Amino acid sequence: MRMDLNSVYQRLNTGSKKWSQYPEDVLPMWVADMDFPVAEPIMQALKNRLEHPLLGYSVAQDTLRQTLVTHLAHHYDWHILPEDLVFLPGVEPGVNMALNTLAPSGSGVLVQTPNYSPLLNAPANWKLPRVDLPFHADANGEYPTDIAALQSALLSVRSLLLSNPHNPLGKVFEREELRAIGDACVQHDVLIVSDEIHADILFDGRRHIPIASLSREIAARCVTLMSASKAWNIAGLKTAFAVVQNPELRERFNAGRLGLVDSVNALGLEATQAAYRLGAPWLAQVNAYLQDNRDYLAHAIKTRLPGIRMHLPQSTYLAWLDCTALDIEHPQQFFLTQAKVALSDGLEFGDDCGHFVRLNFGCPRPMLEEALARMERSLLQR
Numbered sequence: 001m002r003m004d005l006n007s008v009y010q011r012l013n014t015g016s017k018k019w020s021q022y023p024e025d026v027l028p029m030w031v032a033d034m035d036f037p038v039a040e041p042i043m044q045a046l047k048n049r050l051e052h053p054l055l056g057y058s059v060a061q062d063t064l065r066q067t068l069v070t071h072l073a074h075h076y077d078w079h080i081l082p083e084d085l086v087f088l089p090g091v092e093p094g095v096n097m098a099l100n101t102l103a104p105s106g107s108g109v110l111v112q113t114p115n116y117s118p119l120l121n122a123p124a125n126w127k128l129p130r131v132d133l134p135f136h137a138d139a140n141g142e143y144p145t146d147i148a149a150l151q152s153a154l155l156s157v158r159s160l161l162l163s164n165p166h167n168p169l170g171k172v173f174e175r176e177e178l179r180a181i182g183d184a185c186v187q188h189d190v191l192i193v194s195d196e197i198h199a200d201i202l203f204d205g206r207r208h209i210p211i212a213s214l215s216r217e218i219a220a221r222c223v224t225l226m227s228a229s230k231a232w233n234i235a236g237l238k239t240a241f242a243v244v245q246n247p248e249l250r251e252r253f254n255a256g257r258l259g260l261v262d263s264v265n266a267l268g269l270e271a272t273q274a275a276y277r278l279g280a281p282w283l284a285q286v287n288a289y290l291q292d293n294r295d296y297l298a299h300a301i302k303t304r305l306p307g308i309r310m311h312l313p314q315s316t317y318l319a320w321l322d323c324t325a326l327d328i329e330h331p332q333q334f335f336l337t338q339a340k341v342a343l344s345d346g347l348e349f350g351d352d353c354g355h356f357v358r359l360n361f362g363c364p365r366p367m368l369e370e371a372l373a374r375m376e377r378s379l380l381q382r
């Protein structure tokens, strides 16, 4: 069944984080959840589960493990075993568990910048020094990994945090690039923690490649973190999973729960199963809609907001906007106060990113149009 993705849902007073942070006259285009209703098969699975009036502690059933094994094989040509899966209440706890239990004490952690702030901040949580590897846009506006710089940075770290597809750049790593990263980590004996939460949002016919799928040697040092939460818009159900194919690594990783990371949400498990088993038609429609939104946004920025430069994301519903040419001290504050549009502040993603903002275009087109109209007006009036 096709969904009506153009309808704007009223989310005030639903406990939505996105819609609670700012006053009611502010249009929220920041935190990464979408303003689309959940796929019908997921809603149905949740309703079916609620027919049973007991909601005790829950564990993933074999059927869910099998569904995920099949999804990873079918969509990414990645062949894992059901026991490689570890269920978690979120990707962020998984990243922190991995660093806490698997990174040697005091060892460096390499992070590509800019990056999603919980990834930037995770090493400090465990008193591990962070080493930055900056992305630089090339002549085509792409952000290739500088493999020579990576090779030398790997000499001073024992772990790499990867974001693929990348938030906030919307970059999908190429096979050769990922292979070079993975091989370099094997060569330097570096752990790979790969955050692949945006894996199922892909534009222009792209295919996601998990780094752990590239070789047995790479897989043996990988903790890959995934979730249905971004693609199927169920982040509030707090369910994610790790794939750790190396049994010794998996055992140590699991030990990192430390009484802080508990079992998984009962409804989240149901929703995850329905998403991966029955959610493909909904996702195809949403991906196409997001790609249209991306193109609409890129065109509007080019023609109506010429002081802003937008790199075309290949994945995610997040646009990384370079506002340098606007010559505004703090663009996020400017658009918040003058346009009443809440964007994510570039500074969250890197100390030198104050002239960037991140715009979430995972919303009905009328909402995106309204945000752009407000931003355009605010610039004309300044």
Ligand SMILES: Cc1ncc(COP(=O)(O)O)c(C=O)c1O
Pocket (backbone or CB within 6 Å): 032, 089, 090, 091, 092, 093, 116, 163, 167, 195, 197, 198, 227, 229, 235, 239, 240
């Ligand atoms: C790259 C990335 N990793 C992790 C998360 C958060 O994951 P979770 O809510 O499962 O902890 C997000 C959410 O925006 C994200 O963009």
